[in-house]
Amino acid sequence: MTVHNIRHGDASDGAFAEAVGGRLSRVDGPAKITGAAKYAVEQQLEGLAYAVLVESTIASGKVRAIDTKAAKAAPGVLQVLTPDTIISLKTAADWFGTPPPDKPYCPLARDITFSGQHVAAVVAETFEQAVAAAALVKVSYDETPSIVDLSDGKAGDGIPIDAMTKEWGDAQGAFASAPVRICAAYNTPREYQAPMEPHGLIARWEGDRLTVWEPSQWLDGMARTYAEWFDVPFENVRLVSPYIGGGFGSKALALSHGAVAACAAKMLGRPVRLVMTRPQTFTGYGGRAATRQTVTIGADAQGNIQSIVHRGVNETSIDGMWVEPLGSVTSIMYATPNFSSKQNVVRVNSVVPGAMRAPGENPSAFGIESAIDELAYEVGIDPLEIRLRNYAEQDPHAKKAWSTRQLREAFAAGAERFGWSRRSPEPRSMRDGNQLIGWGVAAGTYPVRRAYGEAIVRILADGSVEVESSSIDMGQGTYTILAQTAAETLGVPADDVVVKLGDSRFPRAGVTGGSRLAGVMTGAVYKAATSALDQLVGLAISDPRSPFHTLQANTLVVANGRIASPRGDGPDVSIAELLKSVGRDHIEATGDTMPENSTPEERYKNYTTIAMALPHTEGDYSRHSWCAHFIEVRVDEDFGTVRVSRVVSALDSGRLYNPKLAESQWKGGIIMGIGQALLEEGIVDRRHGRIVNNNLADYLVPTNADIPDIEVISVGIPDLHSSVLGGKGVGELAIVGVAPAIANAVFHATGKRVRDLPITLEKLI
Amino acid sequence: MRDFSYLRANSLDAARQAAALPGAMLLAGGTTLIDLAKCGVAEPDSLVDITHLTGLNSIDVNERGATIGALARMGHVADHADIKSRFPAISEALWQAASAQIRNMATIGGNLMQRTRCPYFRDPMNFPACNKREPGSGCSAMGGVTRGHAVLGTSDACIAMYPGDLAVALVAFDAIVHLGERQIPVDDFFLLPGTTPDKEHAIEPGEMITAIEIPGTAAARRSTYLKIRDRQSYEFAAASAAVGIEFEADGRTIRDLRVALGGVATKPWRARAVEDALKGKGLEPDAVRAASLLAIQGAVDHGANHYKIELAPRVVARAILRLGETA
Numbered sequence A: 001m002t003v004h005n006i007r008h009g010d011a012s013d014g015a016f017a018e019a020v021g022g023r024l025s026r027v028d029g030p031a032k033i034t035g036a037a038k039y040a041v042e043q044q045l046e047g048l049a050y051a052v053l054v055e056s057t058i059a060s061g062k063v064r065a066i067d068t069k070a071a072k073a074a075p076g077v078l079q080v081l082t083p084d085t086i087i088s089l090k091t092a093a094d095w096f097g098t099p100p101p102d103k104p105y106c107p108l109a110r111d112i113t114f115s116g117q118h119v120a121a122v123v124a125e126t127f128e129q130a131v132a133a134a135a136l137v138k139v140s141y142d143e144t145p146s147i148v149d150l151s152d153g154k155a156g157d158g159i160p161i162d163a164m165t166k167e168w169g170d171a172q173g174a175f176a177s178a179p180v181r182i183c184a185a186y187n188t189p190r191e192y193q194a195p196m197e198p199h200g201l202i203a204r205w206e207g208d209r210l211t212v213w214e215p216s217q218w219l220d221g222m223a224r225t226y227a228e229w230f231d232v233p234f235e236n237v238r239l240v241s242p243y244i245g246g247g248f249g250s251k252a253l254a255l256s257h258g259a260v261a262a263c264a265a266k267m268l269g270r271p272v273r274l275v276m277t278r279p280q281t282f283t284g285y286g287g288r289a290a291t292r293q294t295v296t297i298g299a300d301a302q303g304n305i306q307s308i309v310h311r312g313v314n315e316t317s318i319d320g321m322w323v324e325p326l327g328s329v330t331s332i333m334y335a336t337p338n339f340s341s342k343q344n345v346v347r348v349n350s351v352v353p354g355a356m357r358a359p360g361e362n363p364s365a366f367g368i369e370s371a372i373d374e375l376a377y378e379v380g381i382d383p384l385e386i387r388l389r390n391y392a393e394q395d396p397h398a399k400k401a402w403s404t405r406q407l408r409e410a411f412a413a414g415a416e417r418f419g420w421s422r423r424s425p426e427p428r429s430m431r432d433g434n435q436l437i438g439w440g441v442a443a444g445t446y447p448v449r450r451a452y453g454e455a456i457v458r459i460l461a462d463g464s465v466e467v468e469s470s471s472i473d474m475g476q477g478t479y480t481i482l483a484q485t486a487a488e489t490l491g492v493p494a495d496d497v498v499v500k501l502g503d504s505r506f507p508r509a510g511v512t513g514g515s516r517l518a519g520v521m522t523g524a525v526y527k528a529a530t531s532a533l534d535q536l537v538g539l540a541i542s543d544p545r546s547p548f549h550t551l552q553a554n555t556l557v558v559a560n561g562r563i564a565s566p567r568g569d570g571p572d573v574s575i576a577e578l579l580k581s582v583g584r585d586h587i588e589a590t591g592d593t594m595p596e597n598s599t600p601e602e603r604y605k606n607y608t609t610i611a612m613a614l615p616h617t618e619g620d621y622s623r624h625s626w627c628a629h630f631i632e633v634r635v636d637e638d639f640g641t642v643r644v645s646r647v648v649s650a651l652d653s654g655r656l657y658n659p660k661l662a663e664s665q666w667k668g669g670i671i672m673g674i675g676q677a678l679l680e681e682g683i684v685d686r687r688h689g690r691i692v693n694n695n696l697a698d699y700l701v702p703t704n705a706d707i708p709d710i711e712v713i714s715v716g717i718p719d720l721h722s723s724v725l726g727g728k729g730v731g732e733l734a735i736v737g738v739a740p741a742i743a744n745a746v747f748h749a750t751g752k753r754v755r756d757l758p759i760t761l762e763k764l765i
Numbered sequence B: 001m002r003d004f005s006y007l008r009a010n011s012l013d014a015a016r017q018a019a020a021l022p023g024a025m026l027l028a029g030g031t032t033l034i035d036l037a038k039c040g041v042a043e044p045d046s047l048v049d050i051t052h053l054t055g056l057n058s059i060d061v062n063e064r065g066a067t068i069g070a071l072a073r074m075g076h077v078a079d080h081a082d083i084k085s086r087f088p089a090i091s092e093a094l095w096q097a098a099s100a101q102i103r104n105m106a107t108i109g110g111n112l113m114q115r116t117r118c119p120y121f122r123d124p125m126n127f128p129a130c131n132k133r134e135p136g137s138g139c140s141a142m143g144g145v146t147r148g149h150a151v152l153g154t155s156d157a158c159i160a161m162y163p164g165d166l167a168v169a170l171v172a173f174d175a176i177v178h179l180g181e182r183q184i185p186v187d188d189f190f191l192l193p194g195t196t197p198d199k200e201h202a203i204e205p206g207e208m209i210t211a212i213e214i215p216g217t218a219a220a221r222r223s224t225y226l227k228i229r230d231r232q233s234y235e236f237a238a239a240s241a242a243v244g245i246e247f248e249a250d251g252r253t254i255r256d257l258r259v260a261l262g263g264v265a266t267k268p269w270r271a272r273a274v275e276d277a278l279k280g281k282g283l284e285p286d287a288v289r290a291a292s293l294l295a296i297q298g299a300v301d302h303g304a305n306h307y308k309i310e311l312a313p314r315v316v317a318r319a320i321l322r323l324g325e326t327a
Ligand SMILES: Cc1cc2nc3c(=O)[nH]c(=O)nc-3n(C[C@H](O)[C@H](O)[C@H](O)COP(=O)(O)OP(=O)(O)OC[C@H]3O[C@@H](n4cnc5c(N)ncnc54)[C@H](O)[C@@H]3O)c2cc1C
Pocket: A697, B025, B026, B027, B028, B029, B030, B031, B032, B033, B034, B035, B070, B074, B096, B097, B098, B099, B102, B105, B106, B107, B108, B109, B110, B111, B112, B113, B114, B163, B164, B165, B166, B207, B208, B209, B210, B234, B235, B236, B237
């Protein structure tokens, strides 16, 4: 019937703004700027009560007693929850869906494994009353020695994670006989997502039905967790999350504070709101794990890599397991005949670390992209040239062809715009008064994570279109690109499309993480819209009441909200008129990207766990997005202060569904990378095992003054092995490689190699 | 819930009387006070709002100097044309402080009274020991995270850094704090921690800052405030210097020099040794750098803040030399 040509999605392809590939501005922008957008905890509910958490002040030990007398007697207090008084929950499956141990789960701790652990909660009529009463809860402890961090003498070597081992050839042997050898250790500290909107929720029970208003990167996954905790059917839990004030990985899972609020609501029979304070967001859930890597590279005198040996370690908590895959970039960025990567995790007394923008790839790239730079100086060739010399023509680990890899193009385009050829090779050879100038380059990559999604597309009586999905928009542009997808597929203006997201009652979606959502959901909406369009055109042709009935046409054209015959010789009516003439008040179609014949169980598993996600090396191809960052820094030679003065990044995210939004996400990633390189670090008091800079005055993220103009260049081409419409990941990619590009530029400027992030002034002074 | 009373003062006397009562605190822009109340550090029984008092927000600049009312907003003072031309260091210290939003709220009186950023001071729940908060309770910072702590003017009781910028410039230019009729040189207004780190200012209950007076001098007219920090904006100083120079008629010999340090000491820190070493001399870079080392005479570090001892003299030297370049 209708033929849909997939267009190249870059700005250069001339697509009009409303189509896929066009530069449509964020459709949710006006609501957010005017304050009309209502975030999860802003719901006004009858009878709302307020919960405030009480946290442990020791890092290791046991709660001896909790004295709640004064808190209970305080004005307005409705309830004080402790491990002894809170209702018992069931343990929920993890995000892989692994069946959980059959033991009760208590979101308030008796056994303390980190400072800042939730030990009690106070619920009161007002927020202020709850805050005041929470300060009256007196907890006494039996303290035991804690393991502060990776450098703690008691930390040990940790637990080997065999699944992370990647080896081929004889890495040790080839290293031993290599003419050029470098070996260095690279460290990254604890870093925090620090979204503007802190974590929090409102929980309300009606009988055995639970509604949770909570910022969420994964409604169906979180709804499953709540359902399992409270042992109610999945359908009984509704998650609502229309807008999210930033997540960066931290809002994908239901967390213990959510369990506390939902317990309180159930016990009290009233809706309960619980919002973390900013300091609590540093211990209430995990940021990026602190990591250490050793990278050894053996090469010939021309800089051709013979061997890479990589060892990595990341922190995890005493009773949780977080693996930050540190060999993920190391194993694919460069061609090497011999390779070995192994990883351990070390248990320390901290909250279990979590996902933060490009988990794994981000610290991994800091190691390998710094090390290759060191190799370039060692053999005396240009840092860009050495990367091209060792270019991996296929995935060196999976031994499969790349689906697409425009990294060479990225290097070329970035170098050209940056003026790399004018770089003077010697460190400390470029200056402007007291400012030492350095130019650095580094590459980045992120795998294409694929999963499945479903959506409903509804054509309404007035010709407007509704799209529904339980996926979410945390600022990355889901509302906008799904409107574009539906508009283009159906031939209606994007203004006539209303996208509804963030309600688990809508058709389901997997996690918004790993940069997979756009690829998944544009595919689902495209399918749903295509089948809605087929129904519409089918009705127009076959329904006896249709003005097209007599035309004997076998296809019609829908454009701009109107239907006409391809040759323009018949009637020309609006969609609304057609629906009216055939007596329909709407047309509706559900589309999904699941394999046909998928069982309901498989569908449930797909949307509520990550177990069904397709490996990026599935089939014949290895799928990744790629980027190259070219960065100029100015380092004050007396003060050691580093300022980023120029960034040119060329990126391959495949086809861009909306270049304006993609560029904005790339720039956001680069800005976050600048923060990571120069500012961000959770500082631990070693005596107490506690983060002391747990607020936004002391945990520094970049301000506008720290950010120069950033130029981003798209070098991607449609990659149909990666997604239905040809896009690869956007959101995580751009942060990968920024920190090493800056560290490399700092070396070029100063001759000092900083291998511990962040690069603060005392490291250069 | 912790109740407190709120009084909107309608006269200076009413404000002083109310503030003299135990547990009372003055409320100006609130950017320090509300913050500290949230951390559980400030627990006032009554708040005396002075922002509605009239006549305390003026900025008067003439030949003799400048008088700035205690309620003048940081932002207004920073942008004031005469302050910019006659006291550039004052304007620069202000606009490099905090954020635009805070500068629009915060007052000059409140600015002088801001408290230390010592993280242990600000977290009573987790760190009960703090001599500044609870005299005699000990100091949680020593032996802990000390990257931001002072290297000058410390005592066995407290090593907390005075974080403000404006006061550093005021100390350099011999400003006077008006507490109504009583007047104190700003250098004497700020107290060293000694054995009583809880007592930070020479101000008594029932007293209130009404104005700041800065004598007009040639050194103030040729002055600058150099603030060094990891983040380009919205961060307290790792080290800073307020510097002013007056040259002899030859345009080269230093007649008057003012140097004060911020970000490194327990109070705004006048560096007279640097001034004395350079007065009567020219601006030779090597001599300036050597003299600037005198700024950190007697400095003691606590590990992670050692870099301040390296950094501070370099900041002083750069500020002096930069002012010389504009000669
Ligand atoms: C995130 C952040 C960053 C900051 N960065 C900087 C910086 O880089 N540099 C810098 O210098 N400052 C910085 N500040 C501090 C800021 O400048 C002060 O908070 C502000 O100047 C205080 O003024 P206010 O009017 O809001 O005082 P308030 O909060 O109202 O009062 C502060 C204190 O002063 C007392 N007080 C107020 N007025 C008087 C008076 N007239 N007489 C006697 N006592 C009085 C109050 O009782 C209270 O104890 C920062 C603050 C924050 C929150």
